[in-house]
Amino acid sequence: MTDDPDKVWPTGLTLREAEEVHSYLIDGTRVFGAIAAIAHILVAVSTPWLG
Amino acid sequence: MLDYRAFALRTLSRVGPRYLPFADVATAEVPLGRLLRLSLFQVTVGMALVLLVGTLNRVMIVELAVPASLVAGMLALPLVFAPFRTLIGYKSDTHVSALGLRRVPYIWKGTMYQFGGFAIMPFALLVLSGYGEAVDAPRWIGLVSAALAFLLVGAGVHMVQTVGLALATDLVDEEDQPKVVGLMYVMLLFGMVGSALLFGTLLENYTPGRLIRVIQGAAVATVALNLFALWKQEARDRVRAQAMLTARAPAFGAALEQLMRGPGTIRLLVVIGLGTFGFGMADVLLEPYGGQALGFTVAQTTKLTALFAGGTLAGFGIASRVLGRGAPPLPLGRLGAAIGIPGFLAIVLSSGLGQPGLFLAGTFATGLGAGLFGHATLTATMRAAPAGQIGLALGSWGAVQATCAGIGMALAGIVRDGLVAMPALSGYGAAAPYNVVFMTEAAFLVLAIAVAVPLGRFAGHKDAAGHRDLAGRDNRKNPVEVA
Structure with a gap:
């Protein structure tokens, strides 16, 4: 609750903790993005919607 | 700004933890x-x-x-x-x-x-x-x-x-x-x-x-x-996080070697492999066997799977109850394999004698044995797992179990497809090739029991000494004690 230079406002997590939580978000975005890209390419191969 | 900040902090601290995916404290009683x-x-x-x-x-x-x-x-x-x-x-x-x-x-x-x-x-x-x-x-x-x-x-x-x-x-x-x-x-x-x-x-x-x-x-x-x-x-734990920073983990090879040096670990894994392989093939082959060797209709053979699963469920129930009262898991695992052997024999004999009742009893017994064996061996693995190596111990259980179950199922599938495609393969009738497979499975169970016999000694020793119990309980409070 008190101001601690090591803690990130407003969650009360330390910097390292906050970075770790953030890394899960980044990883998840990457994995889901890659999956979506592959799925789109495969759909385009079987039922092309462009050209 | 300051007011808003104080308000936000107060609100967050009140409702925050409820919406986090981590537990705040590790509770003793789950x-x-x-x-x-x-x-x-x-x-x-x-x-x-x-x-x-x-x-x-x-x-x-x-x-x-x-x-x-x-x-x-x-x-x-x-x-x-x-x-x-x-x-x-x-x-x-x-x-x-x-x-x-x-x-x-x-x-x-x-x-x-x-x-x-x-x-x-x-x-x-x-x-x-x-x-x-x-x-x-x-x-x-x-x-x-x-x-x-x-x-x-x-x-x-x-x-x-x-x-x-x-x-x-x-x-x-x-x-x-x-x-x-x-x-x-x-x-x-x-x-x-x-x-x-x-x-x-x-x-x-x-x-x-x-x-x-x-x-x-x-x-x-x-x-x-x-x-x-x-x-x-899983609890969010700052003390453990600090310990993780300073702990020096052993290399994978060294950790694996240390785990395998434990009394009876390799033997237990061999038993799990043999038994899982033996039971793993049964599931897939029961239905075509019932249809071809005993002339069951499709609706009846579907019920066979339910009977097998029912036996397995009963096995889980009995094992949970018996082991929950503190019985050692290994004798129960041996008993499970031992129930499977007459189960397979009953299945083999049923086609020769033309006794569907014997076949049903054999199916149930095999399922019961599989349930007891699976439950007891996993419990044994969990109990024997050293506190700092729980993941590794269950990983090796899974590696052996998944490989053997997978190979068993795949082999059974190949055998089944081959048999369904050409039922007139041999002059001994439709049941003969299946019976060979069922006998092989029974043989694997005999092997599993034979390998498991010396294991009781280790388990008995450990229970009598009780030091694993103590070490396990102490270490669980502070799980990052990597040596």
């Missing part, structure tokens, strides 16, 4: 409801197994007209990953996290891979089978993407199951472990039976659109169930 929720990850594992081995097997061969050898190759891919379970378990044991988490990050990663595999799988299969414009596409696109989809699902299943079981072992005390093992197995069985029925009904009238919807539905269900299972299971 209520049954929470364990029930955790065991939901086994439902998704069962769902993935059924989809791979059962449903997609049929869909790829019958509806998509993919060559059977290619299908078999694709479905074997996830098996290749099974030995990596030891590595996954080790990684989760030695994971360094600022939040003090060890298991949850890996279960989440596994869930993402499982989801990803299912998300691209239907399209990969359609491209592989040359659906629509894909006829003109280069062949490798379909092959590579289908292989990727199966690999992702396989890797995800291995990760989720290994680390999930390790988390369950972390959470409960030794006397509650049989209860948890029972719960895990029942959920796996429930997931397999339930999804087999569901997928069967949904894909009865096959269309490509329906295939996409069913498989992607499975993907969404996987993420939803696993998230629900994980929620607030």
Whole structure:
């Protein structure tokens, strides 16, 4: 609750903790993005919607 | 600004922890409801197994007209990953996290891979089978993407199951472990039976659109169930996080060697491998055997699977109860294998004597034996797991179990397909080749019992001395004591 230079406002997590939580978000975005890209390419191969 | 800040902090501190996916404190007593929720990850594992081995097997061969050898190759891919379970378990044991988490990050990663595999799988299969414009596409696109989809699902299943079981072992005390093992197995069985029925009904009238919807539905269900299972299971722990920073983990090879040096560890793994292989082939072969050798109708043979599963459930129940009272698991495991042997003999004899009743009794006995054996050996693995190496110990259990069960099921499938295709293979009648397989299984169970006999000594010694008990309990309070 008190101001601690090591803690990130407003969650009360330390910097390292906050970075770790953030890394899960980044990883998840990457994995889901890659999956979506592959799925789109495969759909385009079987039922092309462009050209 | 300052007011707003104070207000925000107050509000967050009041409602915040309730909406976080981590528990705030590690509770000493884990209520049954929470364990029930955790065991939901086994439902998704069962769902993935059924989809791979059962449903997609049929869909790829019958509806998509993919060559059977290619299908078999694709479905074997996830098996290749099974030995990596030891590595996954080790990684989760030695994971360094600022939040003090060890298991949850890996279960989440596994869930993402499982989801990803299912998300691209239907399209990969359609491209592989040359659906629509894909006829003109280069062949490798379909092959590579289908292989990727199966690999992702396989890797995800291995990760989720290994680390999930390790988390369950972390959470409960030794006397509650049989209860948890029972719960895990029942959920796996429930997931397999339930999804087999569901997928069967949904894909009865096959269309490509329906295939996409069913498989992607499975993907969404996987993420939803696993998230629900994980929620607030592992505690956020700053003390443990500090310890993780300074702990020096042994190398994987050294850790594995240390685990294998434990009394009876390798022997127990061999027993698990032999027994799992012996029981693993039965499931697939019972239905065609009932149909061909004893002239059961299709509706009757479907009930055989239910009878087998009922026996297995009974086995889990008995094992949970008996082991929960503090009985040593190994004699019970031996008993399970020993019940399986007359079960298989009864099945073999039933066709010669023309006794369907004997066959039903044998089916139930085999299921009962499989349930007792599976439960007892997993409980034994959990109990023997050294506190700092729970993930590694369950990883090696999973590596052996998944490999042997997979090979057993695959072999049984090959045998079945061969027999169904040419029933007049031998002059000894339709039952003879099946009987050879059933006798082989019984022989494997005899081997398992023979290997297991000296194990009782180690277990007895450990129970009598009781020092593992003490060490285990102390270490569990502070799990980062990597030597």
